[in-house]
Amino acid sequence: MMSQGVILPGATLGVMGGGQLGRMFVHAAQSMGYATAVLDADPTSPAGLVSHTHIQTAYLDADGLARMSAVAAAVTTEFENVPAEALDTLAATRPVAPSGAAVSVCQDRAREKAHFTGCGVPCAPHAVIDSPEQLAAVPDSLLPGILKTARMGYDGKGQVRVKTRDELNAAWADLKQVTCVLEKMxxxxxxxxxxxARGRDGTVVNFPVxxxxxxxxxxxxxTAPAPGVAPELAAQAVANARQIAASLNYVGVLxxxxxxxxxxxxxxxxxxxRPHNSGHHTIDACDVSQFEMQVRCMTGLPLVEPVLHSPCLMLNLLGDLWFPAGSTTQVEPDWAGVLTLSGTHLHLYGKTDARKGRKMGHLTVTGATPEAARDVALKAAALLG
Ligand code: ADP
Ligand code: MG
Incomplete structure (x- = not known):
């Protein structure tokens, strides 16, 4: 890292990746007075559409990285599969948070699990499979299980549920024999x-479970606060998460x-x-959002413990909603109806093309009590179909 000074509003903050997480980062950075630069090859990427600067190149493009380094005072990522080399290249001239080294652990399920275990945090019984011999050596105790590609999986993609050894063998062949992790179901x-969120000085804060x-x-x-979670369990999850962040020497939101x-x-x-889909409610229900926290981490601004000020539910708005029963053409959901309900906060990501399972936006419902938020969320869900 070059400079350890605080990067103040007015500077430009860079983000690798132009998806919805990048878009919400851009919104947070801009509302705090920063300019933004997004690197994403897609000219219609959700974050690129709202950023001051949009560098439209591949992640490893030398010219793209040079332009990012020239314009941004510090760089973060919104996507764990940005090649760690791209982050390392930027880190030669600019503060980059999180580091390529930390991101690369998160890119690989096998390394991720090894890290959890090294921190004394239990994970699912599993075996790494990257050869026919390892496939054959998998113990019966891991079946039924879920075979997951070690890299590049998300939203349940790159996963196959297997009950028997035959299913396991077929699934690994279907996954083109890439390195996988078989987890016990x-x-x-x-x-x-x-x-x-962990700052450069090692300060760690956490959002409630x-x-x-x-x-x-x-x-x-x-749903937050998390219903049915005893305080001891919540405390254990928080302690584990803080420990994992500290042992990665992590800077940023995790x-x-x-x-x-x-x-x-x-x-x-x-x-x-990076910020996570399960933290989108922090925009409307916490005093500091996960995206503002990302800005604070990368700039060296102070971290304070965030407070959940409203009970809430966050509903993901998937592309399926644009195709109500029987419809083969895209129909805009009843946003006006949803927004007549009090406590609804609509977030759409600027994606024009709705597809099944595609994350198009989310709706956060805040209420005076968990029950009130739940009642409104149920009404909103009924309106959306
Ligand atoms: P992704 O990267 O797609 O989010 P996850 O590993 O989080 O992959 O798996 C997606 C979901 O599948 C989990 O949130 C959980 O509901 C289910 N799942 C994954 N692994 C297991 C497991 N070992 N046992 C039971 N359910 C699982
Ligand atoms: Mg997951």
């Missing part, structure tokens, strides 16, 4: 996540996803080196 009671409901491997609903098993045990699932 665990009896989940529910899922939670914790978002932590939230509870997550997935459908078809994709996050559907986040999300850890956990499973809570039927017997109450906490198991780390995966981590993301």
């Amino acid at each position: 665990l009896p989940l009671a529910f899922e939670v996540s914790v978002i932590v 939230q509870r997550n409901l997935h459908r078809d491997g994709i996050l559907a609903v986040t 999300c850890i996803e956990f499973f809570v098993l039927a017997d109450g045990t906490l198991v780390a699932n995966e981590m993301a080196p």
Whole structure:
């Protein structure tokens, strides 16, 4: 890193990746008085559309990286699969947070699990498969299980549920024999996540634990505060997340996803080196959002413990909603109806092309009480179909 001074508003902040997480980062940075630069090859990327500067190149393009380095006082990432080399190249001239080294751990499920274990944080029983011999040596105790590609998986993609050895063999062939992790299928009671932020000086703060409901491997609903989570369990998840961040010498926002098993045990699932879908409610329900926290981390501004000021639910708005029953053409959902309900906060990501399973936006519902937020969220969900 070059400069350790605080980077003040007026400067330009760079982000690698132009998806919705980049867009919400750009919004937060701009509202604090920073200019922004987005590097993403897609001319219609959600973040590129709203940024002062949009560098439209591949992540490893030498000219693109040189332009980012010339314009941005510091750089972050919104996507864990930005090549670590791109972050390392930028880090030669600019502060980059999180580092390429930390991001590369999160790019690989096998390394991620090894890191959890090294921190004393339990994860699912698993085996790494990158040869036919390793495939054959998988213990029966891991079946039924989920075969996951070690790299590049997201939203349930690159995963196959397997019950038998034959299914496992077929699944690995289907996944083109890339390096995979076979995880034992665990009896989940529910899922939670914790978002932590760690500053350059080692200060760590955390958002309160939230509870997550997935459908078809994709996050559907986040609820905060997390219902049904005892204070001891929440404290353990927070302690684990803080420990994981510290041991990576992490700078930035980090999300850890956990499973809570039927017997109450906490198991780390995966981590993301950036703001996370399960933290979108922090924009409307916390005094500092996860995106503002990302700005504070990369600029060296102070970190303060964020406060959840409103009970809330966050509903992901997937492309499916644009195709109501029977419709083959894209129909805009009833936003006006949803916005007549009090406590609704609509966020759309500027994607024009709705597709099944594509994250188009989210709706956060805040209420005076968890019950009130839930009632309105149910009404909103009914209107959206
Ligand atoms: P992604 O990178 O696609 O988010 P995850 O590993 O988080 O991949 O898996 C997606 C979802 O699949 C999880 O949130 C959980 O609901 C389910 N899942 C994943 N691994 C397991 C497991 N070992 N046992 C039971 N359910 C699992
Ligand atoms: Mg996940």
